[in-house]
Amino acid sequence: MSEYINILLYIQIGLSGLCLYRIIRGPTIPDRMIGIDIFGILVVGICAIISIQTERSFILDIGIAWIILSFIGTLTLAKYLSGKKLNE
């Protein structure tokens, strides 16, 4: 059981590496922002798998906080992209 979950954890970490490729390489600015958004969602999956493996529950708190911060950050970046002020 533990070895199999280890393999899945490594695959998940490798997938977030692929997102880093899109963040670095992306041809336009929105591509980089999409990469950051997807990276934030993948980190939550990594936190969940680690919490299964170590039997600790506080790692899920990190995941929830990461979701909310990524949500606020993405909304701010979207406002910046559409050229409006933040209070409109």
Added chain:
Amino acid sequence: MNNLNNMITIILISIGVIFNILGCIGLLRLPDAYNRLQAATKCVTLGCCSILLAVVFHFGISDAGAKAVIAIPILFFSSTVAAHALIRGTYHFGVKLSDRSVKDDYNDAIK
């Protein structure tokens, strides 16, 4: 009982990782920003919801299970709303569609 629980956990995590792999392949391979976000957001959101469901099955009724149950709707709604806002901003920023797209309904709608 314990064995069955472990099996359900592994199956749910495997489903989630497969969805994540498909989403990340879409993020790397598709031609323009709209296609990339459309492929990646749906697949990765569903995959991470499946992994959190595996956490619920593994821990049962405890503090970790309750945290995972709270995290699933937060992840689901926040990521879809963020993707909608992001793709709207991308369109207003002026990113061109790829050459192979055939239709642009949003351009007619905002006129």
